[in-house]
Amino acid sequence: MLEIRKCVVIVLLLCVNSIKCEIDDGSKQGQLVFAHVIYRHGDRTPVDPYPNDPYKDRKYWEEGYGQLTNVGKEQHYQLGQFFRKRYRKLLENGNYLRDFIYVQSTDVDRTLMSAESNLAGLFPPEGNQIWDNQIKWQPVPIHTIPEQLDGVLASKRPCARYTMAAKKYQKSQEFQDLLNKYKSLFQYLEQNSGTSIKTLDDAQYLYNTLWIENLKNYTLPEWTKKIFPGGDLQWVADRSFQVQTNTPELARLKSGFLLREMLDRFDQKIASKLNPDRGVWVYSAHDTTVANILNSLQLFEPPRSPPYTATVLFELYKKGDSYYIEIFYKNSTNENLSPLNMPTCGVRCSIRDFRRIYETVIPTESFEKECEVSLLSLTYEEVEYRGLDGSWLALTLLLLVVLAIVLMAWKMFQQERNMRWYHRI
Known part of the structure; x- marks a missing residue:
């Protein structure tokens, strides 16, 4: 009899715990009021084929180098349909209105075209928005600025402090040990590809080209069988996505301005000062953008090359008088998303706690102030890192x-x- 009672108690405890877990399951707690979306473009052609590449001739890539393919367009069209379901209530039941969404892209063909394809799936015209019965599409504005002026999304605007910090990290013992570990691999790649392979990024670019050509069912050269697919080259390619943001200072100057922009917009939304009072803000960018933001937040584990259409969702929820953030990572296949676990915060985090946890990677000054380097203030060591x-x-x-x-x-x-x-x- 005693054993039966124990079993009943255990079952009841398990039930209570399961109920509690269901209640605590992130987004079921509150009302979704705002979302930031950061995604990678869709399937593309190689950006820069290597010198000994048997498929470097443009005849193999009818779209041109580094361009979105028809597959990539379809991938983003489907992602747009996913957003339509997830954010329908934030977007006036799926009708396009400029006051409910803003779309920003890096100034690159494939990201601009990905945004266009995405919006085709997100906002198929209905009712009075149908302007041609034969064309189930409507134009939606996409905003961009030249990459060399963009210090937030493209992160290509020159930043002297970042350049110095990157050189400092690359001269660290940790990084040099990593390069020495794969020195023989780099030499093998150089000898066979005909291109210089000195860094993790160099190896990643080559791996990416081989991966795309393999995806197109092109027969790869015999020498690639030793290093592709899988193995050390894939490991190096995956970890190359950590290099740009692998210290707090690098993260602050590479992804921090984008993080701050999103947090400031969340604050405006909470204070009812967001004008127009939009529900969704979309960023169309690159694999490095996705990887950098995840790595800066210590959520990039294990490091993996972000696939086409990889998406990070920053969502703001309201419960009673309280607000909190949840972050989701959608790769190219998963439909049922679970919130990521933020350090010391768990699956949900208030804006204040989020700023406190990540204070070292969120800039407090303007881009110019954060990036400036005064020669007189440099130590001897920093002078060396500056070249x-x-x-x-x-x-x-x-x-x-x-x-x-x-x-x-x-x-x-x-x-x-x-x-x-x-x-x-």
């Missing part, structure tokens, strides 16, 4: 001193000559 050496610095300072002395002497000479001229008068 200078001590002798260069000493010579520069000496020249500045000499110049200052010459200017002072010239000024005194001018003053004395003027005085003599005055006395003659």
